[in-house]
Amino acid sequence: MQKQLLFLIITTTTLCFSQKKKTVLKGILKDKLGVIKNANILNLNTKEGTFSNDSGNFSITISVDDVLQISTIQHHTKKITISKNIFQQKNITIKMHTKSHVLNEVEIKRHNLSGNLLIDIKKTPKDTISELVYKMMDGIKSMKLDEIMNMPTGSDEIHLSKSAAPGIPNVFTDGIKLYSGSIGGGYEKKRREERKRLEQKEQFPDKLLRDFGKHFFYSELKIPKEKYYHFIEYCSHTNVEVLFHNKKLFEVIELLKKESMSYLQIINKK
Template sequence: MLFKTKLLFLVLIFSCSYFNAQNKKTIFKGKIIDSLHIVANANIINLKTNQGTFSNDNGIFRIRTSKNDSLKISAIGYETKFFVVKAHHLNEDINLIFLMSKTYQLDEIIVKKHNLIGSLAIDFKKTPVDKNIELVDKIVSDIKKMDFYAISKTPIGIDEAHLMKADIVRLPNNRFEGMGIKSSSSFAKDTSFIEKLEEENKIAKDILSELGDYFFFIELKIPKNEYNNFFDYCLYKDIVNLYKKNQTLKVIQIFRKECISFLKLIKKK
């Protein structure tokens, strides 16, 4: 009787250990490919835990999962795929996941006559430039040429009133104060403002280069001439600091969310 009791006890311990091992979270290893190539920078999200990651340059990724968790795999130019993790997937050295290319129907393209002659050196000078980026560069250049005191006296527009911070009122304590002469701290503040504009302008270009025209102008449907306005529209979400911290996934999520209200706003113009 004592032997049977001990045997039953050991069986129960083994069963509990096995059950816990089966339900314990582990690492799922996968490689994303299409019919011809690997797929880098694909977005993988565990829908149960909301944890996410990206595939590397070799299409490989690792993510913490449990049995029966669902993974959402998406990439620009491919159809989104949902993958259910089974027990045998967790024992594989690598799991191959295939993505299907997505076909898009583009709007009608009108080809106009051009004056190009076939010479790269000459035709390059005739190539149209992005007027928005050129305009921003000119504004930043003009601001850098302005007098710091003139910048500080620039009136605040009605749409910028919420950004205005009241200055501390100081009574003159010597003959120089109250005569329009600014302190060194004020000059530092003006310089910091210009540097911030330049940094935001640079990051706007870097993000456009990294995520690509397809993401902004096809997937999010942002008009090309509204890209800079859309970037400024999302600044309150701290996208600059997030991007500098390499949290690109959060930046993408912010763009996807904010584009809805932004498109509604520009339609009312």
């Protein structure tokens, strides 16, 4: 009786030991595009996990009947039960299936385009500064010059009619001149601002002609085509450039209309 009991204990211990035997499984993850890196491999039985490297390889401790869960954002999650064959081979290749992403439905609305570029261009609505200028011109054509000149200046336009008072560049304390910032940095900043101002001044006539249109200058204001740049130079003593860069189009039109009258009188006397 005692011998039988001892044999039973030894047999049970051996079986338990064999069931808990562990080994390291090496594997590689692949899909139809190649290897899969940074995938999450988790042993659901032992709660131990790892990640696949840049070559798709990984290694993890397993036992027979353990369940491995492999998951990534781009692939369907996969579970593999460790069989005796996998346990003995200690190597496995796992193929993953990529997820299919369904795009939202896109509604294509009907249009009246014919496919002929020359015809469709004429049908396409335009929204240009030139058209805005023509609409504004219709509203002021009937106004007399005196009425235009006597229009009140808005609170947001006062700075355009008066030059700003010069500020005090530095402060003196006990005979020592104080500066804010580095001298070299301030000098370079001033040079950049001056260069930018000169570029804007050089490009101003062309921008004005492009945005307002040739019809406005040559037909509405009756400026001779060959005198256009001469006329803009004639207007340089005004604040037309400042008004233009601040998108004060109504004021620009008024000013150009006024200056064109005196300009035409001068050139016609020659």
